[in-house]
Amino acid sequence: MARPGARRRGWVGWALVLAFVVMPILEIYVLIQVGQVIGAWWTILLLIADSILGGWLVKHEGRRAWQALTTALNSGRMPAKELADGALILIGGTLMLSPGFVTDAFGILLILPFTRPVARRLLTQVVSKRLVVVGTPLGGTTQQRPRPGPDGPVVQGEVVD
Template sequence: MAQRRGRGKIGWILFLMLLVIPVIEVIVIIQVGRTIGGWQTFGLLVLWSLIGAWLVKSQWRTAWRALRTALQTGRMPARELTDAALILIGGTLLLAPGFLTDIIGLFLILPFTRPLARPLLQAAVARRLLDGTMVGATTVSTGPTGTPGAGPMTGPRRRPAQDDVIEGEIVDD
């Protein structure tokens, strides 16, 4: 039951963010437009989008190259996968028109600020995995002997129903 409340809380936070962030973006765009002019604001938003697209493409290539190198050398690509996720999230934020989402997107994409965001993403994923609240995640604990599956299962699982019997006929040819 506590897991459902946690998911509901996250859902409400996301819902409020999806309502509040666009309103804040519109307010900021209007204020910038009043300060520098409407067409200049539009041009600045287009320029940010072009710079962001170029930066995403450049950083994605770098991240993909690092991921391939890690896999070819047999090393676990945790940092590379985290960087790829941050670039993907940052690129998505850069697609949204607005100055605040562009600033956050650039923070996630730039190679010298990405290391600051990396531990935050890793901690969030680790916390979700340890809580068992990842969507579709199933965790099997080990029993006293250390064998997987010997202990109780946590996370979502299907319980067998009483009428899971399929009647049929075996035919030998």
């Protein structure tokens, strides 16, 4: 019988192989193919333009996500969508930092406001599978117990003079 953590380690191992072996080989292949079609200098110029566009896009969308997060917090509601957008923009910006067209394409897809909702749904599914919710069975109530302090249990209360 497989150990409980073996499945997770297998998934992480394949993700690392994909990130550190397959992606660089794919990036080099695409760079060579683009360079053969448009020339080496145009390929370099295109990579530079792509980086400049990505930097501007990350700055612009990051500012919008920060404003949305601030608005949600000030209105007193849980900023789940805004936090997910911020995480996706951060991941997309990180992908834009690496040289290559494939990672830049994935990064732009995570940053653009009209493609981000699809990535947000995927991120929500992944996080919700890993999230463990602890509650009481069938909506029962929980009892609060005094928390232990340095001199024994601490009883919360109100001081009246």
